[in-house]
Amino acid sequence: MQTKQQNKNPITNLEIIYFAGGCLWGVQEYMKHLPGVAATEAGRANGLNTTTEGSYDGYAECVKVTFCPSAVNVVELIGYFFEIIDPYSINQQGQDVGEKYRTGVYSKQDSHLKIATQYIASRDDTDKVVVEILQLRNYVKSDEEHQERLTRFPNDYCHIPKKVLHKYKSD
Numbered sequence: 773m774q775t776k777q778q779n780k781n782p783i784t785n786l787e788i789i790y791f792a793g794g795c796l797w798g799v800q801e802y803m804k805h806l807p808g809v810a811a812t813e814a815g816r817a818n819g820l821n822t823t824t825e826g827s828y829d830g831y832a833e834c835v836k837v838t839f840c841p842s843a844v845n846v847v848e849l850i851g852y853f854f855e856i857i858d859p860y861s862i863n864q865q866g867q868d869v870g871e872k873y874r875t876g877v878y879s880k881q882d883s884h885l886k887i888a889t890q891y892i893a894s895r896d897d898t899d900k901v902v903v904e905i906l907q908l909r910n911y912v913k914s915d916e917e918h919q920e921r922l923t924r925f926p927n928d929y930c931h932i933p934k935k936v937l938h939k940y941k942s943d
Contacts, residue, residue: 786810787841789849790817790878790908792832793857794865798930798937799835801922802856805941808844812837814914814921817878818906832874836911846887850877855939856932859901866931876904 793799796814804812812835819831839849858865863874877888888905892898922930922937930937 785841786838787846787881787884788836788838788879789846789881789884790815790834790836790876790911791849791853792817792834792874792876792878792904793853794833794873794875794931795868795929796833796835796914796918797921797928798932799833799856800920801930802932802937802940803835803837803852804920805938806839806844806849806852807940808840808842808848810838810840814918816872816912816914817876818909819912831872831912832876832878833872833914834876834878834911836913846884847891850888850891852940853877856936857903859897859903862902867929868931874904875902876906878906878908880908882907 791799791803796816800812800814803809815834815836816831817834820829837849857875859875861875863869863871865873865875877885879885879888885905885907892901892903892905895901922928
């Protein structure tokens with residue numbers, strides 16, 4: 773049985789950016805199929821504390837996206853991200869309501885944040901967009917039950933319509 777061949781040269785210079793777009797299950801399912809994305813991880817960003825004891829005060833549900841910038845750039849990733857969010861909604865995506873469902877782009881790299889800010893500023897609707905663009909202060913990986921959730925349970929609720937959710941999935 774033949775499997776997908778990995779590139780003989782290891783992918784180098786990978787970068788990481790974090791996207792909060794409502795429920796992390798759908799965001800992870802969507803982002804992992806994008807060209808140039810090497811890995812995704814469900815988590816929570818920029819909370820008030822860094823505990824993993826079940827208290828996620830102030831955190832945004834997000835997906836850590838590891839990508840190869842020679843295959844996909846930050847502008848393209850943000851463009852993909854905007855396909856799955858309502859950028860005008862504060863603390864809500866679909867039926868998910870609350871601060872943890874806010875939209876945001878987070879990174880430890882100032883260049884990513886500058887690009888995200890420029891992306892939003894270049895839009896015709898820039899004055900209506902409420903996506904926060906912030907330095908990543910802290911990040912907590914979600915429990916295993918949340919990792920790849922829609923891959924394992926494809927009929928679970930997701931605010932992203934199925935035809936959009938798998939728009940970039942290759943069989």
